[in-house]
Amino acid sequence: MKETQLGSLLRPVRAGNAFEETVERLLQAIKLGVVPHGERLPSERDLAVHLGISRVTLREAIRSLQEAGYLDVRRGRYGGAFVVYLPPEPGHGDLAEAVNQMGAGDLADALTFRMAVECGAAQILATVTLDSAQRAMLLRRLAEVNAAAPADYRRLDTAFHLSIAELTGSPLLAAACADARLRVTDLLNAIPVLGPNIAHAATQHQAIVSAILAGDPDGAARAVAEHLEGTAALLRGFLA
Amino acid sequence: MKETQLGSLLRPVRAGNAFEETVERLLQAIKLGVVPHGERLPSERDLAVHLGISRVTLREAIRSLQEAGYLDVRRGRYGGAFVVYLPPEPGHGDLAEAVNQMGAGDLADALTFRMAVECGAAQILATVTLDSAQRAMLLRRLAEVNAAAPADYRRLDTAFHLSIAELTGSPLLAAACADARLRVTDLLNAIPVLGPNIAHAATQHQAIVSAILAGDPDGAARAVAEHLEGTAALLRGFLA
DNA sequence: CTTCTACGGTATGAAAAAATACCAATGAAG
DNA sequence: CTTCATTGGTATTTTTTCATACCGTAGAAG
Numbered sequence: 151m152k153e154t155q156l157g158s159l160l161r162p163v164r165a166g167n168a169f170e171e172t173v174e175r176l177l178q179a180i181k182l183g184v185v186p187h188g189e190r191l192p193s194e195r196d197l198a199v200h201l202g203i204s205r206v207t208l209r210e211a212i213r214s215l216q217e218a219g220y221l222d223v224r225r226g227r228y229g230g231a232f233v234v235y236l237p238p239e240p241g242h243g244d245l246a247e248a249v250n251q252m253g254a255g256d257l258a259d260a261l262t263f264r265m266a267v268e269c270g271a272a273q274i275l276a277t278v279t280l281d282s283a284q285r286a287m288l289l290r291r292l293a294e295v296n297a298a299a300p301a302d303y304r305r306l307d308t309a310f311h312l313s314i315a316e317l318t319g320s321p322l323l324a325a326a327c328a329d330a331r332l333r334v335t336d337l338l339n340a341i342p343v344l345g346p347n348i349a350h351a352a353t354q355h356q357a358i359v360s361a362i363l364a365g366d367p368d369g370a371a372r373a374v375a376e377h378l379e380g381t382a383a384l385l386r387g388f389l390a
Numbered sequence: 391m392k393e394t395q396l397g398s399l400l401r402p403v404r405a406g407n408a409f410e411e412t413v414e415r416l417l418q419a420i421k422l423g424v425v426p427h428g429e430r431l432p433s434e435r436d437l438a439v440h441l442g443i444s445r446v447t448l449r450e451a452i453r454s455l456q457e458a459g460y461l462d463v464r465r466g467r468y469g470g471a472f473v474v475y476l477p478p479e480p481g482h483g484d485l486a487e488a489v490n491q492m493g494a495g496d497l498a499d500a501l502t503f504r505m506a507v508e509c510g511a512a513q514i515l516a517t518v519t520l521d522s523a524q525r526a527m528l529l530r531r532l533a534e535v536n537a538a539a540p541a542d543y544r545r546l547d548t549a550f551h552l553s554i555a556e557l558t559g560s561p562l563l564a565a566a567c568a569d570a571r572l573r574v575t576d577l578l579n580a581i582p583v584l585g586p587n588i589a590h591a592a593t594q595h596q597a598i599v600s601a602i603l604a605g606d607p608d609g610a611a612r613a614v615a616e617h618l619e620g621t622a623a624l625l626r627g628f629l630a
Numbered sequence: 631c632t633t634c635t636a637c638g639g640t641a642t643g644a645a646a647a648a649a650t651a652c653c654a655a656t657g658a659a660g
Numbered sequence: 661c662t663t664c665a666t667t668g669g670t671a672t673t674t675t676t677t678c679a680t681a682c683c684g685t686a687g688a689a690g
Contacts (some may be wrong), residue, residue, distance in 0.1 A: 155552050159419045159570040160432070162442030163411040164404075168677065170401040179399045192400075195638060202402030204678040209639085226636040226686025234579075266514050270506030274612060307540035312398060321398075322503035322573075327567055328398040333562075367607045367615070371513060375607070407645065433667065444648040449669085466656025467666040 156259050168203050172211035175201070178332045180220055180235050181339070184306030190230040229283050237301055238339055244385070254386045257337070264330035268378060271315040271323055271369040276362045276370040284317055285363060292359050309353065314362070338381070341388055348379065408443050415441070418572045420460055420475050421579070423545030430470040431461070432494035477541055478579055498575070501622045504570035506620060509611040511555040511563055514589040516602045524557055525603060530597050536592050543583050550595065554602070578621070581628055589621065 165171055175189055191197060194212070197207040212231055215221045222232045252260070280288070291313045295306040308331060315327035354377040361369035405411055421424055431437060438445040452471055455461045462472045492500070492520070520528070531553045535546040547569060555567035593615040601609035 151583060155426055155549060155556065155568075157440075158500075158552060158556065158564045158584055159422065159424050160415065160437065160440050161561075161565055162406060163415055164442045168404060175400070175403055179396075182399065182650085184396055184399050197400065200397075200400050200402070202404045206679090207677060223638070224686085227634090227636045227686075228687060229637050231687080233639090254582075259562050261562045263562035263566070264561070266510030266558070266563050267566070268510075269513055269611075270508075270510035271617070273509055274502060274506050277615075316398065318502055318506070320499045320502035320506070321401075322499050322570075323506050324398045325401055326503070326507070332560075333398075348406070368612065371509075371611055372608065375517075376512070388527060435667085445645060446649090452668095463668070464656085465654075465668040467664085468657060469655080469667050581682090 151244055156349065167253070168207050169210050171182070172201060172203060173209060173214055176215055177220065178209060180215075180233050180309050181237075181335055182331070183237065183302075185233050186213075186305070187233055187236050192233050193230060237304060241327055251336070252333075256333075257385075260333035261378075264334060265375065265378050267323065267326045268311065268314070269374045271318055272358060272362060272374040273367040274318050274320075275321075276365055276367040278318070280317065280363070281384070283346060286317060288362065289358055290315065292355055294356060296324040300343055303348065307351070314358070322385060331345055334385075341384060346386070346389050351377065354380065394522075394599065408447050409450050412441060412448060413454055416451060416455055417460065418575060419469050420455075420473050421575055422548050423542075423570070423607060425473050426545070427473055427476055428473050433470060450491070477544060483610055491576070492573075496573075497625075500570065500573035501618075501625070504567075504574060505615065505622070507563065507566045507570050507615045508551065508554070511558055512562075512598060512610040512614040513607040514558050515554055515562075516605055516607040518558070519605075520557065528553060528557065528599055528602065532595055535595060540583055543588065544578060547591070554598070574625075577625055581624060587624070591617065594620065618629060 176191070185191055191212075192200065194205050194208055201208060206334045212221060212223065216223050216231070220233070220235050222234045224232065291306075291310040295303070295310045298306045311331065312324065312328060315324040315390065318324070344358065354373060357373040358370060361373050408607045412594065416431070424430055431452075432440065434445050441448060452461060452463065456463050456471070460473070460475050463472065464476045531546070534548045535543070538546045549575055550568060552564065553573065555564040558564070594613060595612040598610060598614040598617065601613050
């Protein structure tokens with residue numbers, strides 16, 4: 151077997167230290183709106199268990215996010231770590247900085263990865279027969295993103311995309327899609343949300359859902375590919 | 391956003407301790423034949439850097455694999471950790487034990503995940519124009535697996551599948567496919583490699599390559615889906 | 631106003647992991 | 661045979677992470 155494949159298997163077992171990874175994870179959960187402004191994070195004890203780290207390490211991460219102004223930590227019963235973060239005005243993030251931070255090669259990698267896992271997820275979801283609750287969930291998420299206020303658009307768009315992966319019932323796949331999304335969050339936040347783009351995206355979202363509900367794997371994968379290619383092209387356009 | 395999505399983002403940042411993860415990773419590299427019988431692992435110093443761990447931790451992992459009989463460690467210049475592992479006779483592994491070790495739910499998760507990422511990789515590879523070297527690589531891997539001796543079949547099959555992901559140029563995607571494969575290795579090693587199955591697989595491998603080279607994303611994804619569904623069905627059959 | 635209790639805050643010791651430096655062996659090259 | 665570079669082997673110290681126990685606070689419930 152070639153050395154190239156050795157790299158895929160003998161890659162790092164550890165992305166970084168526990169503290170830094172935890173900060174990054176929590177920050178992304180905040181920026182993605184998984185825990186919206188004003189809401190509370192799970193308690194330190196619960197969160198430490200979910201993240202698989204000690205409470206001490208988690209507290210260090212929370213403290214740094216508090217000092218950075220992302221969290222308001224209150225003690226006592228009914229206290230906790232409350233999110234203080236309003237999504238940036240679309241288009242006002244620093245795109246160049248975000249790209250420089252990750253590198254052009256990493257960007258291509260992230261976009262390719264996202265394309266693969268999201269297409270795969272949609273394709274799979276189209277092959278299984280969904281029960282009524284699952285269909286309702288998918289349609290609700292679609293309706294929410296279509297009715298979203300500009301400030302909530304990214305958050306609900308994220309929720310829609312993640313729902314597709316989660317409905318497959320595969321935690322591994324859901325995690326992969328979440329990871330893929332995280333890698334392009336800063337970039338997406340930095341580009342404007344324009345009316346025509348939203349309308350276009352709405353059409354594509356509808357096409358994705360239709361193909362999934364119709365049990366058309368090829369169509370679902372193609373619809374997701376077209377949709378993601380659109381945002382990828384938008385990103386590349388703003389860079390050139 | 392729903393709590394279900396919270397789980398995808400606030401999942402563990404650490405899969406386990408560094409030692410155990412390293413043992414697992416090295417063991418899979420050996421079982422997959424990435425480093426074949428008689429070959430040498432990279433030096434401890436190099437390997438520690440690649441795996442992102444300290445040499446101390448790596449040595450503990452190597453030591454346990456040595457004690458388990460997978461490695462022959464020799465010191466001095468031109469020494470190193472040499473692989474001592476001959477692939478098991480197909481069909482003689484303990485399938486029930488392998489399944490019990492991971493659980494039925496985990497198995498379904500792993501199969502779904504693999505389906506998604508490999509379909510996605512093939513789909514993407516079919517959309518890019520490959521240069522002659524890349525086409526040659528793909529065809530060579532196809533020829534190798536078709537000409538494989540039974541003892542080498544799994545190894546070359548793995549190499550073929552991983553090549554598709556690697557040719558996309560996305561390390562993230564390659565890592566995801568490698569990870570997906572790792573999760574079903576023990577299971578695949580436990581089922582027999584029968585003549586009809588090999589012939590069938592060869593046809594499907596050919597179809598995958600043809601679709602990729604023809605620039606047919608839908609066809610490539612469909613071909614991979616059919617192929618993987620075959621092995622998945624085989625696995626389920628042996629379980630029932 | 632008192633109580634109860636779920637939360638964050640703090641302290642301490644153990645264990646895991648890392649960083650660094652140095653020792654020992656091997657075998658090809660000269 | 662001698663040299664010497666490359667490899668595994670060992671020891672030491674520091675940093676990170678974890679486990680555990682306990683303290684302080686706030687706010688709803690009575």
